[in-house]
Amino acid sequence: MAIAIVDYGMGNLHSVSKAVERLGYEVLITSVESEILAAEGVILPGVGAFGDAMTQLQESSLDAVVRKVAAGDQPLLGICLGMQLLFSTSEEHGSHKGLDILPGAVVRFAGGDYKVPHMGWNKLDYIEQGSPLFTGLAEGYVYFVHSYHVLPEVKTDLLATTDYGQPVTAIVGRDSVFGMQFHPEKSGELGMSLLHNFLKLTGNPVK
Template identity: 50%
Template structure:
């Protein structure tokens, strides 16, 4: 069973329904002990980075997340959930993240860009990954975000997207993945990514 972390931020039901559409049962969980015993874990998120980190701390989820990842279980961060995997964010000052991946979260530069980056945009695949099985290069997905991840290790970037600059839209190492767009809102290819993640549970 895939476990979706409920920490008070994110469109949890939409993600759960997305998994259900591809035949991958998923439960929404608020108990960190149940997160630790999950077969695979999803960290969604919509909102402010600092609020999210505070909510995770108060819910007792931070250590549960670290133990899940240390145990080698499949883990997927979606949108803000991807950003939380990194060391810090410059949103409203500087806030420490989970530190699973080296790097930081940065705001799109002010100027001619419309921020937030909202709508469909393409992902250029840079590295093969089980998460991207059956996903064509330059496939389009649905984005809504004002900040993006800047990995310190280029090998973390599985795919990138251009919006004024080129940023990492899919990251991953081992069985830990992060995606900036919303797969549950990205038609059949977004659902294919959820299905690919679900397959990791059986490996």
Template identity: 65%
Template structure:
């Protein structure tokens, strides 16, 4: 089984690939549609600005590859900015359309009320029962770095939240499309266990 880590020029490819390697799975870092679609599961990492990321995805045609993967029920996990890209859009530096795989939008934390960016360790609160991604796990702390958070249109898509002056959307899922706002590869044992569960889910459906 191989996991595809999507390379569109704005992902934290090194740390994500090393995490997959430590978990004992083969991976390919690629922007090629065939390689990505042949993989058992797909990781969409992301750092930087939402609008820039979508430009890169569109210019490379990878926006359509992600939409195809989702339509064919291939396991897909967006990480940090990658999670926000899964949604309808973002208000980051303007109004930008996203991949439209999940309903909702990314909005900025309100200035003055909270330190922005939200950076550091926060405890997850699991909100979804019988979710394979949470199998065998207990809530714990994970590592966040972000200035924008997702407001969901469908509460049923929420798998876990965190508290940062308001409930922060931390893990989402619908069908085979998942997202983690934090960095699982930098979140110790819990983060690696969450990533492992996604890889197991991908393996089971291969």
């Protein structure tokens, strides 16, 4: 059994798949519902604009597939834009509805004494220390690239923040659904360790 990476035409598929393979797991890049639902775990990547991504997901009916995954027991991880898509709405280039798996809104950085986009290495602050994603890991730096950030409605969905002129949502999670605003595959040892802790939740043995 493999880890399914959802291919809807807007993901950093290559870098994510290579990272998962480096950690010893089999990867399947796919847009086929049966393959996604049969996978041990599912990753929803994303690069680009929120509205375009939702259009792609809807036109391929993959929005419904991701919701099915979230409603079941398969671990699901959204990365960067993929994390933002898990939420209810986004104001990026207009008003758009998201997958609404987690309640909350995606909003633009207001700007001020910091540059937009938020780009570069920034330190994680763990909010929910007991999350399985953080097992054995100290707080450290990961790599961000984004102009919009998530405001979760449910306090317990917020697992980690980073400081960028304000507390910014960095990791979210509820039950078997998780999201990382940064790119774990580009975030050195800590990023790979966080990704590895997610993969361990799948029960999929390494090769």
